[in-house]
Amino acid sequence: MGEGFDRRTALAMGVGALASTPLWAQLGRPALSDAFPGKRGMILQRTRAPLLEMPIDAFDGALTDSPFTPNDRFFVRWHYDDIPLSVDVGSFRLKVGGAVKRSLSLSLADIQALPQVEIAAVNQCSGNSRGLFGPRVPGAQWGNGAMGNALWTGVRLRDLIERAGVAPGAVQVRFSGLDNPPGAAPDFAKALNLDRAMADDTIVAYGMNGTQLPLLNGFPLRLIVPGWFSTYWVKALDTIEVLTTPDTGYWMEKAYRVPTAPRATVVPGAKDFPTAPIGRMIPRAFFTRADATAVRGVALGGDAGVAKVDWSIDAGKSWQAAELGPDHGAFSFRRWAATLPAGSHTVAVRATNAKGETQGTDPIWNPGGYMRNTIETAKVTVA
Ligand SMILES: Nc1nc2c(c(=O)[nH]1)N[C@H]1C(S)=C(S)[C@@H](COP(=O)(O)O)O[C@H]1N2
Ligand SMILES: [Mo]
Secondary structure, eight states: OTTOOOSEEEOOOOHHHHTTSOSSOSSSSOOEEOOSTTOOSEEEEETTTTEEEOOGGGGOOOTTSOOOOOGGGOOEEOSSSBOOSEEETTTOOEEEEESBSSOEEEOHHHHHTSOOEEEEEEEEOTTTTGGGOSSOOSSOOOOSOSEEEEEEEEEEHHHHHHHHOBOTTOOEEEEEESOBOSTTOOOOEEEEEHHHHTSTTOEEEEEETTEEOOGGGTTTOEEEOTTBOGGGSOSSEEEEEEESSOOOSHHHHTSSEEESSGGGOOOTTOOSOOEEEOOBOOOEEEEEEESSSOEEEEEEOSSSOEEEEEEESSTTSSOEEOEEOOOOOTTSOEEEEEOOOSEEEEEEEEEEETTSOOOOSSOOOOTTOOOOOOOEEEEEEEO
């Protein structure tokens, strides 16, 4: 970040030109879009507000390759159309207020003057893989590419909050960004309990994979909550508010809630079950390639590191350990690769994290289409 931020980062979207573009090819592979500045080869789920998915095979790499996702293919998700198209980095201020001893208004230079920290972490949408839910649920019909892994650079949220000083009675911290809701719709705001906000690894990031954040991924600042779903990773973060009562806003009370039942699953169509705000992620392993020459992919452990990835070609009766790629910390993707015997197989792959949590074959179902972690399979013929 030595060279600092671009003086002004602007984004101009060819929205008109996109209106008549078919979202999907007739059969098979979706058409890939280069229409958004700074992004290429994305699956265009929606133009306004942008929903761009990364094709799963674009995560592929040789086993020892970096498990980081290039910024120009990193997925994009905004709720509201009115997103920041440019940010003046000279006048931008991050406000820290609410139940604090002194309110702060910090420039980017103020923030960059604080101790810098770095963490590798997977940003995964709560609804990643929603398109695989059966019965179908409403919402973006994501495949497996509403996720990405980056090396995030920034400052500890705790360092910012301690500068403001927490007032007595604080219980939560609420976050919102530069995007605006239409009409009377509720501002997009998310809250963390005070202990999660003050944790070592909760970060306000200004860097992503060694450069500034792309505008579509939250330039100039975003919250990073490693191990938790990205609904909390508020982009274009400009307001931090310490609360003395839990947030009762729409985005905590109504949206992004999951069944309290194990693995967040209920009988399809169920209503009136207890729910809680979505929080931490759970383990998953994905195929990025499965053909005669290579069977491999990426895995995430959730809120604990990937301890192992196993594969099975006998419908889960026996499991073999996959080879693992380099370890970039508990919250990063870990690459995996399997060497299968000759033959035609349906191969299943399963991640287990350091807490011993793993994946199951039963399909998860909840009305939001959240938290899928069903074991993935692929058909492959090895010569
Ligand atoms: N300001 C703001 N931050 C936001 C959102 C939003 O709509 N506005 N969406 C959240 C959700 S639900 C997701 S999945 C992630 C997407 O992050 P990305 O676009 O960088 O991939 O941003 C999160 N942060
Ligand atoms: Mo999301």
